[in-house]
Amino acid sequence: MSFYRLSQITRSLRRRRHHSFLYAADCYFHSFNPKNSNYSRRQLYDLIEIPGNSNSKNQYYNHCNSIGVYRVLLQNSCFSSASTKDNEASSKNSTRNEGIRSWIDVYLPQKARPYAHLARLDKPIGTWLLAWPCMWSITMAATPGSLPDIKMMMLFGTGALLLRGAGCTINDLLDRDIDTKVERTRLRPVASGALTPFKGLCFLGFQLLLGLGILLQLNNFSRILGASSLLLVFTYPLMKRLTFWPQAYLGLTFNWGALLGWAAVRGSLDPAVVLPLYAAGVFWTLVYDTIYAHQDKEDDLKVGVKSTALRFGDLTKEWISGFGIACIGSLALSGYNANLEWPYYTFLLAASGQLAWQIWTVDLSSRADCNRKFVSNKWFGAIVCSGILFGRLLS
Template sequence: MALFRFTRASRSLLRPSLTSSPPILSSSQSSSTSIANPHFSNRVTGISHLIPNYENSLDHFKISKENLFLLPNFRPGIAWISTSSGVAGSPSKSDQQRNSNTSSDSKNAVGVPSWIEVYLPRGIQPYAKLARLDKPIGTWLLAWPCMWSITLAATPGHLPDFKMMALFGCGALLLRGAGCTINDLLDRDIDTKVERTKLRPVASGLLTPFQGIGFLGFQLLLGLGILLQLNNYSRVLGASSLLLVFSYPLMKRFTFWPQAYLGLTFNWGALLGWSAIKGSLDPAIVFPLYFSGVLWTLVYDTIYAHQDKEDDMKVGVKSTALRFGDLTKQWTAGFGIACISSLALSGLNADIGWPYYAFLTAASGQLAWQIWTVNLACRADCNRKFVSNKWFGALVFSGILFGRVFS
């Protein structure tokens, strides 16, 4: 019998789940409920420390009825929230099917507190979100071309310079954060009109533009400290990339090819990594590697851009997702083939060992999988395929590493 004894605290947590219709509150009901039930109010405000600017942000966090079917998977300590509103009730099977197969699933996506909200002080949280520290995929995509280049520049039969790789890893984190800060400052008026970006720190007002500029200066200062540890050739080459970083956010206003411009920016490390080891560039090896990264970016960022295509049309900005439309898979397949061909050419000119081509074959399969299986009408699936590109980068890196060691 002792096994079935519950404490008062346990019963209070279980009581809502025993009712036939869970009490789901909209923002318009929250204030009246708090007055009528002080105990409920105290329990809600108990999680306020997890949400920046909680008192002024209640309208942004509402539980939708489409997400109720996820409650059986609820774990204590994790708050399921959504940016859409809804009323109490259990969704039908058709509702659940619609959520998983249409683009509306991203607008009603369930969110959980990230490590930023859980572990960082409230005053630092907006800056961490501005740098996208809770979304490391951007740092991976920026770092992989650097790692490819550094490893390719290693002496045959030897491991790459791990100290240089660590240095470039920190640089990728800082430069990606600086790029996101510049993007949010220049796009703050556009971000407020796009569902996926309207709650970003600058667009939502959590940070002022002046605070964003100050944070940008801090990141660039740290990045300068890393750049100064490289040789003179690499310092000039690295500093020249800032022109691309600052101008990229403007490209979507003028051209349907901002993804190509992003590729030129994000893969600059393919040039910089080689020069940091060798002190110069070998065009026959480095240029094919660089252009393979640009083509890779055209694949993953076109898929990513399909998340925002409806909002982009309303706002009036451009992207390859809008340019290609229903032919997106054919275009991205062509970019993928050209990307793998450029990687093969770079490896051939570098006289790399056979394991490189074995891993390159596996990377080709990963790229083909994401292109042909992505559901371009589903925002969540577009994001999943976009995030999977960290594994493509890892496969290419593994091929270069083993190919160089066994050269």
């Protein structure tokens, strides 16, 4: 059985194209009598590299039989069957992080690529999640029977892209030591050394300058309200070090547009409408970002940072189900106070189904499935926005 197992391993390794050793090992271990093989134990031993000086190698050789030499090879040359699965998993992770070329790597000049990756331009889901609460608020603030202000929606869409990029830059600058220890983030530009912290800081200044240009096109009340969100943006990355609820703090940050959108259109705030809308966004963020955090829970434990994924553990689905119910309830209250018509509640029912599907079907032990469910939240935001639009047109 041992020789059969060894033959299976060598065949498996041959497919990995380690030819120099594998041909010798195949001849040696498939021979009925290894002594008659064209390769002696010494020749086979000379094909491998074992750490240590020549004396220790010779000593090791003299005390090993033919199976022992092969075992040493498996252990010290990373060919062992025990490590094969780890190597395959590492290969998959490496492929995910290094092998997938985005449009940034194809179309942008080489010097611009680290900055584009720093702003996560190839991962638009963050921009969608930041933009949807703004669009909800702008659409809800429209005059009954009228379409929302298209120019305002374009401004906020551009602002969401810029602010999300700035937030990612701040996050990467503050977390560069942590990112190097987390598989999913170790190749980010600052953590990997593709950009120095100084260059990242200069890029942040450029992003904030562009964001200021967007903000200055709003009314004075909105300028003050928008600028006040920067405190949340700058302090959010620190929360994972202080509390198990950084996702709640992210909710307060990411959904500021639910307040700002209404203020940009109306010039003031209506608490009965915008506060439930803001709360709905915070609860929604607790759902999707807790699912997202389950991708990194093993690494977070090693590094020592906190998240709701670690806080809730096996009770995660119960917790996020409660947040989902609170989100839908708050959206319903906001729509009622804004006098939206019945189409809004029909779309809200569809959005409830999408949220329920996420929560009930997500496999929290699968990074890939957590990411798929997280990305699907762009459709939740779109459904809610469509409902507000039709509810406002018929009001």
